[in-house]
Amino acid sequence: MTGTPHDPESAVIAARGPSGSSDPETDEIRDLARSAGYRIAGEITQTRTEDPALCLGSGKVDELARLLERTDAGVVVFDNRLGPYQTYNLGTRLPDGVNIVDRFRLILDIFGQRAQTRTAQLQVELAELRYELPRVEAKVSLAKRDERPGFMGLGEYDESREQDIKNRISRIREELAQIEEEEEKRREQRRESGFDLVALAGYTNAGKSTLLRQLARDLTIDENENQHPDLDATAESEDRLFTTLGTTTRRVDMDRRDVLITDTVGFISELPHWLVESFKSTLDAVYRADLVLLVVDVTEPIEEIREKLITCHDTLYERNEAPIVTVLNKIDCVDEDEWKRKMNALSALAPNPITVSAVEGTGTDGLLDRIDRELPPFEHERLVLPMTDDTMSLVSWIHDNARVNDVTYGEQVIIDFEARPSVVEQSRSKAGTLTIPAE
Ligand SMILES: Nc1nc2c(ncn2[C@@H]2O[C@H](COP(=O)(O)OP(=O)(O)OP(=O)(O)O)[C@@H](O)[C@H]2O)c(=O)[nH]1
Numbered sequence: 291m292t293g294t295p296h297d298p299e300s301a302v303i304a305a306r307g308p309s310g311s312s313d314p315e316t317d318e319i320r321d322l323a324r325s326a327g328y329r330i331a332g333e334i335t336q337t338r339t340e341d342p343a344l345c346l347g348s349g350k351v352d353e354l355a356r357l358l359e360r361t362d363a364g365v366v367v368f369d370n371r372l373g374p375y376q377t378y379n380l381g382t383r384l385p386d387g388v389n390i391v392d393r394f395r396l397i398l399d400i401f402g403q404r405a406q407t408r409t410a411q412l413q414v415e416l417a418e419l420r421y422e423l424p425r426v427e428a429k430v431s432l433a434k435r436d437e438r439p440g441f442m443g444l445g446e447y448d449e450s451r452e453q454d455i456k457n458r459i460s461r462i463r464e465e466l467a468q469i470e471e472e473e474e475k476r477r478e479q480r481r482e483s484g485f486d487l488v489a490l491a492g493y494t495n496a497g498k499s500t501l502l503r504q505l506a507r508d509l510t511i512d513e514n515e516n517q518h519p520d521l522d523a524t525a526e527s528e529d530r531l532f533t534t535l536g537t538t539t540r541r542v543d544m545d546r547r548d549v550l551i552t553d554t555v556g557f558i559s560e561l562p563h564w565l566v567e568s569f570k571s572t573l574d575a576v577y578r579a580d581l582v583l584l585v586v587d588v589t590e591p592i593e594e595i596r597e598k599l600i601t602c603h604d605t606l607y608e609r610n611e612a613p614i615v616t617v618l619n620k621i622d623c624v625d626e627d628e629w630k631r632k633m634n635a636l637s638a639l640a641p642n643p644i645t646v647s648a649v650e651g652t653g654t655d656g657l658l659d660r661i662d663r664e665l666p667p668f669e670h671e672r673l674v675l676p677m678t679d680d681t682m683s684l685v686s687w688i689h690d691n692a693r694v695n696d697v698t699y700g701e702q703v704i705i706d707f708e709a710r711p712s713v714v715e716q717s718r719s720k721a722g723t724l725t726i727p728a729e
């Protein structure tokens with residue numbers, strides 16, 4: 291087909307819902323497409339069972355082709371998962387030069403645009419290769435079956451591409467495993483230095499990064515001594531999906547505790563298992579935290595909030611080890627009746643939530659109290675220390691890592707304090723190494 295070249299930044303949305311359902315919602319896929327940088331030129335939707343060859347029905351595909359011609363859009367974004375054969379078949383029915391992007395390809399493109407750190411880039415590449423592998427396998431088998439080398443612009447079809455992908459996947463996995471190990475060591479070091487580790491989780495655009503900045507406002511920003519290349523310096527917020535891809539950690543100095551809060555990538559529904567898996571190194575910040583704050587945008591309709599909460603719980607379910615506190619955010623945008631009504635309706639999924647406005651700072655004191663209560667309780671300890679050359683450095687270590695109630699100095703030093711169990715344990719073992727000087 292000829293005509294003006296199709297505009298590569300202009301996209302038509304296509305969405306198929308299961309037969310018998312109401313017309314598919316396209317708000318989220320539109321947001322995703324806009325986040326990827328597309329202008330939306332139009333949309334077609336259909337409810338029917340999946341057509342194995344085309345996803346949509348044949349007549350609908352003709353309609354889509356006409357819409358693409360009319361709008362000159364260079365891209366069609368499907369809110370469905372397309373198999374490799376469907377993508378190929380659609381390609382033969384749509385105007386030449388139109389790029390076919392499914393929901394996962396789109397999410398991968400967004401991730402690819404945002405990935406700045408080494409870990410994020412490796413994870414995106416891993417996800418892309420895992421997306422591509424079955425497609426290459428399909429091309430190879432199609433090419434063999436049809437004896438049509440050059441199929442779909444693959445060039446000489448070539449099984450070595452398949453092997454290259456597999457090799458690259460295993461090399462990336464090794465590198466990520468090493469990063470995960472280093473990160474785990476870092477978390478242990480931080481715990482040993484007396485920090486509790488809190489992580490922000492939640493659907494994309496819920497307000498996690500905004501909340502992190504609000505909680506850490508006017509307080510020491512964690513400088514990330516021995517700066518790790520994976521840690522971004524800032525936690526940006528924007529009204530678009532997947533603003534944050536890496537992790538940002540900041541220090542929140544609470545009354546009794548030192549807490550590090552980590553902000554990270556948001557969740558989204560229908561992510562295939564392999565995509566979540568590919569981001570494991572980043573999500574470990576959530577899975578291995580001492581407490582998870584699950585941030586929810588309370589301004590959305592209740593059904594949407596419910597679905598998003600279910601997505602978040604599903605994503606957390608298999609690996610998460612920490613207790614979860616739900617934080618209903620953006621209460622500045624809804625009146626009290628509304629958020630109370632939503633809170634009640636959601637009580638089974640989000641028992642006993644905290645309400646905040648991350649933008650205005652409302653409710654953050656209550657949130658900090660709650661964080662304190664949910665983290666492992668402090669233990670009380672009273673140590674009687676011999677007076678040695680090293681005693682004062684232990685006393686000052688305890689001052690740094692615990693809440694000291696009382697210290698008395700005499701021939702011995704008696705120190706009474708409360709601290710995290712691991713700090714108490716360490717102080718005991720340090721005390722055990724203090725040796726009384728020879729007379
Ligand atoms: N009105 C209002 N808007 C908020 C509040 N918190 C966040 N927002 C807005 O919501 C949008 C998303 O906020 P982010 O902090 O980027 O959300 P996020 O959860 O980090 O999003 P991703 O990193 O994309 O997953 C931004 O436009 C924020 O300004 C709030 O309490 N009230």
Ligand SMILES: [Mg+2]
Pocket residue numbers: 498499500526527533534553554
């Ligand atoms: Mg963010």
